[in-house]
Amino acid sequence: MANVIFKDVHKSFGSFVALEKLDLDIRDGEFVALLGPSGCGKSTTLRMLAGLDFPTSGEISIGGRVVNDLAPGKRDIAMVFQSYALYPHMTVGENIGYPLKKRGIKGAARAEAVQKAADLLQLGALLDRKPKQLSGGQQQRVALGRALVREPQVFLLDEPLSNLDAKLRSYMRAELIELHRRLGKTMVYVTHDQLEAMTMASRIAVMHGGHVQQFDTPDAIYNRPANRFVAGFIGTPPMNQVEGTVEGGDFVIAGHRVPIDRTAYSADLHDGPAVLGVRPEAISIGSGEGLPATVRLAENTGHETIVTLELPDKRRISARVEAARRLDVGQPVALRLDPAAIHLFEATENGARLNLDDTPASVIPMRST
Amino acid sequence: MKLLRPVLLNVFTWSLVFLIAFPLVWMIVTSLKPQSELFRIPPTWIPESVTFEHYWRLLSETPFLRYFRNSVVLATTTTLFVVALGTLGAYSLVRFTYRGRETLALLVLFTYLLPSVVLIIPLYLMMVTLGLSNTLFSLILAHTTFALPYALWLLRSFMEGIPEDLENAALVDGATRIGAFRDVIFPQLLPGIISTALFTFILSWNEYLYALVLVNSDAVAPLTTGVMSMLISAFNIEWSLLMAASVMMSLPLIVVFAFLQSYLTSGFGAGGVKG
Known part of the structure; x- marks a missing residue:
């Protein structure tokens, strides 16, 4: 022993x-x-x-x-x-x-x-x-x-x-x-x-x-990162963290609503300011319905492309898409976030994660580069 | 212009070499000349007849060998003292953190800045009080006091170059602190110890002022003051004996230097730690 x-x-x-x-x-x-x-x-x-x-x-x-x-x-x-x-x-x-x-x-x-x-x-x-x-x-x-x-x-x-x-x-x-x-x-x-x-x-x-x-x-x-530090430290690029407010069944980012499943989070999640965390691979880029954004940078590493996107309030987040995907700088897109992959954190500097931990770990494939 | 530069440089260098080497050469030449040839004008550059009689007289008729023995004991013991104390002190200054560490190191250096003339009278009085006046040991102590500060700083900088991880590794591998010092630190420090020892030995071997003031008995006088008082009087200077003595005084240093120099350079540049 x-x-x-x-x-x-x-x-x-x-x-x-x-x-x-x-x-x-x-x-x-x-x-x-x-x-x-x-x-x-x-x-x-x-x-x-x-x-x-x-x-x-x-x-x-x-x-x-x-x-x-x-x-x-x-x-x-x-x-x-x-x-x-x-x-x-x-x-x-x-x-x-x-x-x-x-x-x-x-x-x-x-x-x-x-x-x-x-x-x-x-x-x-x-x-x-x-x-x-x-x-x-x-x-x-x-x-x-x-x-x-x-x-x-x-x-x-x-x-x-x-x-x-x-x-x-x-x-x-x-x-x-x-x-x-x-x-x-x-x-x-x-x-x-x-x-x-x-x-x-x-x-x-x-x-x-x-x-x-x-x-x-x-x-x-x-x-299942315990808090904002862990979420931001692990992963390349790390988890996106966007400040916003919880209003009922939605998370509001710069006036746009992202639906969330309130039952997946602890009772500590109240209406008001919070931080939404989402891994780059849980963001899908499309057109039409969704969170509006503009492509600012697309970095092709050979087996994937890391896209830097600008939200309407100028904040930037990153997304991971397959290498073959063609995206032009300046192109307007609509983002959809996988509801099962949305983490919510307290709106403090190193806020704790509020998800209930029954989220099966296998929902999000682990990636490393 | 292109040709002139190296020529000028050579002329300059060689005149410098000549300037430095001439007294040494003249010393050797004079020590080998017979008395009759010594003051001839014009001087002879190469002795017409070479004689070793001055060396013989020095060894057989004067207390030169006693002075020589005193000097060997003095310089060797001083070197041992200084290296032992300096190594332990440097180790403490580098490896342990305690209050006033830097101040202590600076203070030590500060004593080195004082001219020895300032310290010599208090030191003499101290030796008298301690009952050590007119002993070789008083000279050893005195030489240690002036050689130690510089040695400490020299060894400290060498010690700082030894990565702490080496010692930590030895500790984790099961060595005691003393064991780690012996097995790992000491071999790494050896070039530093040798250069410090060399420096101290030369300093002590050539020292004149302290020997003159602290010791006035012929029995314990080292070479510097012994030879001076023996061969130089107000009426006469025994030039040929003096030169022979000078040559023999320089020999040990030349031997020590020649012997240790290769060791000095071989120790450097060996490193087992990357980065």
């Missing part, structure tokens, strides 16, 4: 509050991504789990054991750093063997474990090289090897792929998923890249301003 629990953890640096009331319950064997923009507290969370930083208050436990006062080396964890942090004066073999050396594993036993880890990561031929003689991808694998050679309870990964080029990144992403499946160990993965989080994690903790905004499966994060 190697579950990880953060209980009511606070962390401040002087007067700056980095984390406030952090509660996370990471299950044994789970792959959890901590996702958020820079400064959201995700790295601090990981560093506290590693023992490189200490919580101001609260409790952190690994496998049922409170680790607050435990040195990093005694927590049975391994960490992969963004910079890889390979020891420059040691060979690849010595780098991978270092955690074993520090645990008093000697001679043949150590050599065998190093060889096994190296073979797993196809580093067998490079054991005598120094880190600076390796490519970025190889260095990355050495860092991984050093982490897994000891078979720790929990793996911590701090943006491990962000220094790789796009092609290698997608390759390593697949490698990591495979590795997690094979090892079955708990992994906590910090990233600012939503694609990495969405594709790799079994659950994602979206963080912002020192708070966990939502801790859920990628599917739920995408289809």
